[in-house]
Amino acid sequence: MSRSPKTKVVSNQRNSSDGKLLTSDRETDWRLFLRLVPYARRSGRELSISLVLLVPLAVSGAIQPLIIGEAISLIRQEPTKFAFIQGKSLEEGINILAIILLLTMVIRLVFTAIQGYTVQKVGQKITADIRADLFEHVTQLAVRFFDRTPVGKLITRLTSDVEALGDVFTTGAIGIVSDLFSIVVIAVAMFALQWQIALMLVLMLVPVTALIIYFQQQYRKANYKARDELSSLNSMLQENIVGVNIVQLFRREKYNAEMFRSVNKQYIKELDKTIFHDSAVSATLEWISLVAIAAVLWLGGSMILGNTLSFGVLSAFILYAQRLFDPLRQFAEKFTAIQSGFTAVERINDILNEPIEIRDPEQALEKRFSISSQSEKNRSGEIRFENVWFAYKNDEYVIKDLDFVIYPGEKIALVGPTGAGKSSIIRLLCRLYEPTKGRILIDGIDIRDLPQTELRRHLGVILQEGFLFAGDVKTNITLGETYSLEEVQTAAQITNVDKFIEQLPQGYDTQLRERGTNLSGGQKQLLAFARSAIRNPHILVLDEATASLDVGTEALIQDALDRLLVDRTAIIIAHRLSTIRNVDRIFVLKQGSLIESGSHNELLEQGGVYASLYNLQMLGT
Numbered sequence: 159m160s161r162s163p164k165t166k167v168v169s170n171q172r173n174s175s176d177g178k179l180l181t182s183d184r185e186t187d188w189r190l191f192l193r194l195v196p197y198a199r200r201s202g203r204e205l206s207i208s209l210v211l212l213v214p215l216a217v218s219g220a221i222q223p224l225i226i227g228e229a230i231s232l233i234r235q236e237p238t239k240f241a242f243i244q245g246k247s248l249e250e251g252i253n254i255l256a257i258i259l260l261l262t263m264v265i266r267l268v269f270t271a272i273q274g275y276t277v278q279k280v281g282q283k284i285t286a287d288i289r290a291d292l293f294e295h296v297t298q299l300a301v302r303f304f305d306r307t308p309v310g311k312l313i314t315r316l317t318s319d320v321e322a323l324g325d326v327f328t329t330g331a332i333g334i335v336s337d338l339f340s341i342v343v344i345a346v347a348m349f350a351l352q353w354q355i356a357l358m359l360v361l362m363l364v365p366v367t368a369l370i371i372y373f374q375q376q377y378r379k380a381n382y383k384a385r386d387e388l389s390s391l392n393s394m395l396q397e398n399i400v401g402v403n404i405v406q407l408f409r410r411e412k413y414n415a416e417m418f419r420s421v422n423k424q425y426i427k428e429l430d431k432t433i434f435h436d437s438a439v440s441a442t443l444e445w446i447s448l449v450a451i452a453a454v455l456w457l458g459g460s461m462i463l464g465n466t467l468s469f470g471v472l473s474a475f476i477l478y479a480q481r482l483f484d485p486l487r488q489f490a491e492k493f494t495a496i497q498s499g500f501t502a503v504e505r506i507n508d509i510l511n512e513p514i515e516i517r518d519p520e521q522a523l524e525k526r527f528s529i530s531s532q533s534e535k536n537r538s539g540e541i542r543f544e545n546v547w548f549a550y551k552n553d554e555y556v557i558k559d560l561d562f563v564i565y566p567g568e569k570i571a572l573v574g575p576t577g578a579g580k581s582s583i584i585r586l587l588c589r590l591y592e593p594t595k596g597r598i599l600i601d602g603i604d605i606r607d608l609p610q611t612e613l614r615r616h617l618g619v620i621l622q623e624g625f626l627f628a629g630d631v632k633t634n635i636t637l638g639e640t641y642s643l644e645e646v647q648t649a650a651q652i653t654n655v656d657k658f659i660e661q662l663p664q665g666y667d668t669q670l671r672e673r674g675t676n677l678s679g680g681q682k683q684l685l686a687f688a689r690s691a692i693r694n695p696h697i698l699v700l701d702e703a704t705a706s707l708d709v710g711t712e713a714l715i716q717d718a719l720d721r722l723l724v725d726r727t728a729i730i731i732a733h734r735l736s737t738i739r740n741v742d743r744i745f746v747l748k749q750g751s752l753i754e755s756g757s758h759n760e761l762l763e764q765g766g767v768y769a770s771l772y773n774l775q776m777l778g779t
């Protein structure tokens with residue numbers, strides 16, 4: 159019983175308060191179990207070996223009490239049951255029995271080790287496979303899913319839930335078969351030896367099993383709640399670590415620590431309940447095996463007095479009484495792991511069943527567009543929004559009936575107050591979200607009909623905050639695609655960021671920390687420019703891309719952009735209206751609607767919203 163509470167506390171966050179899930183457990187559990195079959199099948203050979211080893215393990219375990227009982231009978235000169243020691247001297251008989259006992263011990267030692275190792279290995283492999291599948295699935299989910307799911311909860315599912323599931327295999331699944339098998343073999347051996355005592359012991363199993371099932375159910379209920387609390391704990395942890403700058407700047411350390419302490423306390427409280435029920439199972443079994451020995455002594459003793467039982471058989475039964483409840487104890491322990499595992503599968507399933515909203519088109523369409531992608535020259539970069547409506551949440555439209563065309567090679571600026579929907583337009587164009595109504599077309603093709611790789615190749619997007627991964631500068635530009643160093647250098651030159659990269663300690667090989675924390679905001683942004691340029695997109699989208707650069711660097715990038723944007727369609731979001739004076743057309747948005755459009759001069763002449771925004775900004779400078 160040395161499992162840590164961590165592995166025990168795995169449960170489901172849904173229905174945590176009412177434990178509703180328990181009602182339809184059996185059916186659900188089986189359905190969940192089936193989900194694991196494909197994973198188990200991949201390790202079929204190892205699992206079969208473990209199952210085959212159960213037979214010699216259980217048989218050698220059941221023989222041991224018999225041998226010891228026989229040795230006692232031999233010493234007490236009681237009639238022997240084994241033909242092979244009949245007529246042998248006491249010494250010879252004891253030697254033979256000792257050798258057999260030793261053999262069973264060696265068999266158990268070797269096979270237990272092999273089985274333990276195999277099962278652990280399979281468990282780890284299955285855990286790794288599930289974790290990998292889960293990761294792949296999660297990274298394909300739509301941004302909408304991440305909007306509503308706290309990162310801490312996702313991390314809990316990807317780590318400890320998957321681990322708990324692995325425990326089902328390492329401690330649970332095979333072990334349970336083995337324990338059940340051991341109980342059956344011991345019961346058969348006992349009945350063969352003396353049926354009355356055997357019956358008494360087997361009957362004792364019934365109420366004990368019922369009690370264990372009761373405690374297990376309580377355990378599972380408590381486990382749901384504990385798991386819920388763990389998710390909250392992780393979410394809070396994650397939020398505080400990511401936002402540590404704000405925590406410190408606003409002196410929220412103590413306040414947040416207090417909040418964390420209270421969630422932590424709640425978690426421990428729920429955890430204690432699971433430990434209580436788990437301990438109750440152990441205590442029941444500890445107690446029952448003592449009661450069983452007493453019962454054997456009582457019944458066996460009276461039979462010895464009546465000369466219907468030998469001391470040897472009584473000794474064998476005392477050992478059996480212990481061993482019969484041993485597998486049951488282990489069974490209960492594993493059952494706990496399995497219960498936890500099932501709830502973990504359920505939580506994992508929640509994510510695996512989460513549909514991948516943004517999918518590539520069917521085969522036929524893909525073919526059509528792979529043909530279109532072959533004729534790169536046909537790409538012109540026309541963007542068309544056809545009566546596009548969009549809401550993040552039901553019916554709360556943040557984009558309302560947008561209907562416009564951006565012609566090939568045109569440079570468009572999106573302006574409008576904060577929250578007007580500018581970034582949402584970009585997200586829709588990149589297909590991070592799907593429009594609620596209407597269509598978006600690139601070069602006359604609905605973007606839903608374009609494979610995503612193809613769409614993203616059309617588009618180069620540079621956001622206000624460049625996100626960098628841990629790794630070197632070069633891989634942060636190539637992002638795993640096969641570009642040569644020369645191509646990377648050329649992209650850097652085109653965007654005027656080559657000088658900056660060369661100044662870094664190891665140039666293109668400079669290691670960046672996670673999220674690029676060893677670079678400044680502007681430096682990160684420079685790499686984002688090179689990252690986009692290398693992909694040679696024919697549509698460029700800049701969302702406040704130069705806002706974090708100093709005037710000198712911005713001028714340098716602007717110069718690069720002027721060259722880069724030739725013959726490319728561009729959408730530029732900028733709050734500083736002075737930076738977009740030269741674009742072909744300016745779209746003015748307000749609360750998700752396009753309220754004005756035209757060139758800088760046209761809009762100034764109109765004297766509408768743009769003109770007043772521009773004049774306001776000019777006043778400020």
Ligand SMILES: Nc1ncnc2c1ncn2[C@@H]1O[C@H](COP(=O)(O)OP(=O)(O)OP(=O)(O)O)[C@@H](O)[C@H]1O
Nearest residue numbers: 305550551556574575576577578579580581582583
């Ligand atoms: N993930 C989201 N979930 C729900 N609502 C969102 C989400 N992102 C943005 N919104 C809402 O959508 C509206 C438009 O947001 P959007 O980011 O497109 O504005 P914006 O014009 O780019 O603003 P800014 O100039 O401040 O960047 C806002 O009212 C915002 O609150």
